[in-house]
Amino acid sequence: MENKNNQSKKKFAFPHIYVILLIFVAVMSIASYFIPAGEYERVEGPMGRMMINPDVFTFIESTPIGIMEFLTAIPQGMVSASSVVFFTFMIGGAFMVLKDTGIIHFGVDRLTRTFISRKVLIIPVLLITFSIITAFIGTPELALVYVPILIPLMIKLGYDKMMAAGVALISTTGGFLAALTNPGTVGLSHQIAELPIYSGAGYRFLLLLAIIASGVVFLIRYAKKLEKNPHLVKQSLKETASQHIYEEKRYEITTRQKVAGLVVIFMFVGMIYGVLTHQWDFIKLAGYFLAMGVIVGIVAGMSGNQISESFNKGFRDVLLGAMIIGVARGVAVVMEESQIIDTIIYGLSHVVSSLPSSITVLGMLATQGLFNFFVPSGSGQALITMPIMIPLADIVGTTRQTAILAFQVGDGLSNIIFPTSGYFMATIAAAGISYGKWAKFIFPLLIVWFLIGCAFLLVAHAITWGPF
Template sequence: MKKKKRLKFPTAFTVLFIVLIIADILTYVIPAGNYSKLNYKKETKKFEITNSNGNVSTKPPTQKTLDDLNIKIEVDKFIDGSINKPIAIPNTYKRIKQTPQKISDIVQAPVKGTANGIDIVLFILVVGGLISIVNATGAFESGFASLSKVTKGKEFILLILVNLLIGLGGTTFGFAEETIALYPILTSIFLATGYDSMVCIAIIYVGSTIGTMFSTVNPFATVIASNSAGISFTEGIGLRMVGLVIAFIISLIYVLRYAKKVKDDPSKSLVFDQKEEIEAKFLTNNDNKKEIPQLNFKLKLILILFGSAFIIMVYGVVVRKWWFTEMTALFLVISIIVGIISDLKEKECVDNFLAGAGDVIGVGLIIGVARSINLVLENGNISDTLLYFFSNSVQGMNSSVFAIVMLLIFMVLGLFIPSSSGLAVLSMPIMAPLADTVGISRAIIVSAFQFGHGLITFITPTGIILAALSMVDITYDRWLKFIAPLLVIMLILSMILLSFAVII
C-alpha cells in the first residue's frame, strides 16, 4: 500500500505570486482614482501640487496655502523636512481612467520591485557575507559554547533580554527591516540552548512588531503620522506607552510559554518535522568529531567587532539618520576588518563572503517580489480609491464605534500600503479631520493607525514577514498557526485601549 504524500504549504515565492495575481485582478475590479498630492521642493522652495491628471502647479510655502487647501499642518513641518513625502490633499479625490495592469506589467513587476528595493537587498547580501566570514573563523562556535555554559538553566533570561531590546528599538526608531540581520545568529543560539526556530522568529519579529505597533517616538510612524494629522507626536503618547507595556508583557508570556513547551518536549514544536534539517543548517557544531576552537583573544575581538556593527547601526539610524546605503557600507567595512585580523587567507575570505551572500539571495528576491505587489497596486491607482471609500464610510458614526472601525480600516489599508510612513502621509490628512466631526482627539486616529498597521504587519505578505520566515526555514502556514491567537489578543487589547481613549 502506497503511503499518501503529505500536502505541503507553498513556499514564500508562490504565496507572493498568488497575492500578486490577486492584486492585478483588483486593478480591474476597483475603480481607479487619485487624490491631488502636495509636496515641498527644497530646490525651488515651493509647494508642488500634482492633480489627479498628473498636471503640476506650484504655490508659495506659506501657512495660508495650507489653510486654503484645508491641510491642518504647520508649514514648518514641510520646510524643516519633518514631512518629506507627498501628502494627499483633502476633498480632491477624482475618478480617473481605469488603469488595469496587463500581463506584461505583472511579468515586469518583480524585476522592478527588486530594483526598487535594491538597497535592502544589498544590505541582506552583505550581512549574509559577514556572517559567513565570522562563522568560518570559528568565533560563533566558541561563542555559542561559552554562552551555553553561562546561560545553562537560565536560557529564558536571554529570550527576555533580546525581546526587550528589539521592542525598545521598534518603539523608538522603528527597528523592523534591520532585524533581518539578526535571524541567522540568534537562530543558532536558540537552537543550541534547546529551543526551535519558531522561538527565534517569535522573539525577534513579535518584539519588533509590538514595539512599532505601540510606537512612542518612532520617527517613521508616530512622528510622521502626528505631523500629517496636524498635532504634536506627544499627544496620545500616554495611551501608547500603557499599550506598549501591556502588549509587551502579554506577548512575552505567550512566546515564553511556547518556548518552555518546546524545551520540555521538542515534539511539541510546530516545526518538529523539520528539526534535523534546521539544526543541520544552523548548528555548525553538531559533528562531535569536530573540535570547538577555544574562545581566545582574536575570536573575542571578532565577536566584539561583529556586535559593534549593530550598535553603530543603531546609532547611525537614530542620530545620524542613516538608511540602507550607510548600513550596508558599515557591514561591508566590518567584513573586511574581520577578514584581515582572522587567520583566513584572502581567497577563503572572499569565497566565504560570496557563499554567505548566496545563502540569503532568496530572501532578497522575496523582498523584491513583495515590493512588486505594491507597485501593481500603485500603478493600478486603486489605493486612493480605498482610502476615499473608507473615509466616507465612517462619517457620522458613534465616537467609540468610529475609533474601532478606524482601527479595522487601517488594518485593511496596511495590507495594500505596508510602509508605515507611506500610509501615514497618504491617509492622515484625509482621516485625521474626521475625528473633529465625531468630537474626539486626532491623537486617537494616530493611535488607531499605529495599532491597525501593527496588527496587519504580523501577517501581511506584502511586508517583511515572508522574508523573515525564509531566513529561519519556516513556512507561512506554520507562522499563522503560531501567531493567530496572539493576533486576536492584540486586536482585543487595541479595541479596549481606543474605547478607553474615547471615554476619557
C-alpha cells in the first residue's frame, strides 16, 4: 500500500519550472503556424521610446518558428534579459558580502528579539514598509533583495520560507499593482494618455490600502496556521540547516561593522533616490549593488579575496533564479521572431471593444493580465497596449484614468503568478520554493485581489474618475 501511495505521489509531481517554460516556448512556436503575423506602425513616444500607432495595423507574411529558431529562443532570451540576469547576480553577490560581514545576522537577531513576544506584528510592519517603497519607485524586483534577509528572520521567529517569500512578493506586488508614482507604468501611461503626471494618486492610495490590508490578513492567517502546526516548519528548518541561518546565540558586531551597517542604509536610500529621480535601469542598479558589496565589505574589514569569494558564493546561490529569467524571456523571443505579438493585442482589443460599456473596464483588466504573460514588462506593456486602450476608453465612455488603473491591476495581479515573470520566478527560486507550491499558496489571495480590483474599477467607471 505504501509503495502505491509513493508511486501515486510521483505520478502527480509538479514539473520543474524549466519544463513548464520549455513547454510554453514550444506551444508559442507551434502557435506561430496558426496565428497570422501582423504589425502596428511604430512612432516615437514619450522620452523617445517607440510605441505603436493604434490606427495603422497590417497583416504581413507569416514567419513561423523553425527548429533552429526554437532551439535558439532560450539563448536569445538570456541575451535579451541580460540586464535583469546580471542584476540578479549582483544582488546575490552583494547580499552574500553583507551576510559574511555579519551585518545580516546582527540585524535579524535584533529584529527577532524586538518582535519575539509579538512576532505576528512583523507582518504588517514589513508589508507596509516594502509596499510603500515599491508604490513610489515601482521596482517589484526588490523582492529579490528582501528574500535573503527575510528567510533567516522568519525561521528564527518560528515561521518558514513560504512566509519569507510571501512577505517579499505580496508587499512588492501590492505596491506595484496600486503604484502611486511608478515612473515605468503610471508615469509613462499618463504621458501617453496626456494626463497630468501621477494624477489620481488619492484613489490609487485607497486601492493600495485595500490591497495591503488583505495581504496582511492573508499572511497573519498563515502565521496562525504555522503556530498551531509547528511540524509544518520543520521541513524549512531541515532544508536551510546547511546554510547556518538558524542559530541560537546572541550576535554582537564591532564598530567597523556598525559603520558598514550605516553605509548599507545610506546606500539603500541612495538607490531609492536614483530609481525615483533618475529612472535607473537594471544595468545601473546592477552596478550599484556591485559597488554596495565592495564598499560595505571594505568598510567592514574584509580583504579583496574575501569579498571576491563572497560574490562567488552569492552568484551560485542565485544561479537558478537568474537562469529562469532568461528561459522565461524565450517565450517573448518566439513571439517577436514570428511577429505574432501585435496580432494578439490586435485581437484582444477587438474583443474588449465588443463588450458592453459598463464592463469594458473589466475586459481591459483581463486583457492586460493576459498580455502580461507575453510581455512581462510594465513599461513595455504600457508602450504596446496603452496607445490602444486609451482611445478605446474614449470610445466606450470610460475615463483614461480608469483605463490606466485597469492596466495597473491586470499587470500587477499576473506578476505574482505567471511563470514568465522573471523576477517573481527568481524570487521563489531564491527562497527554494517550487512553482506548484507557490501557486497553491497564493491563489486564494489572488482571487481576493482580483475582486478588489474589479470593485475599484467599476466604482471608477461609475463616478467617471478623472485626472485628479
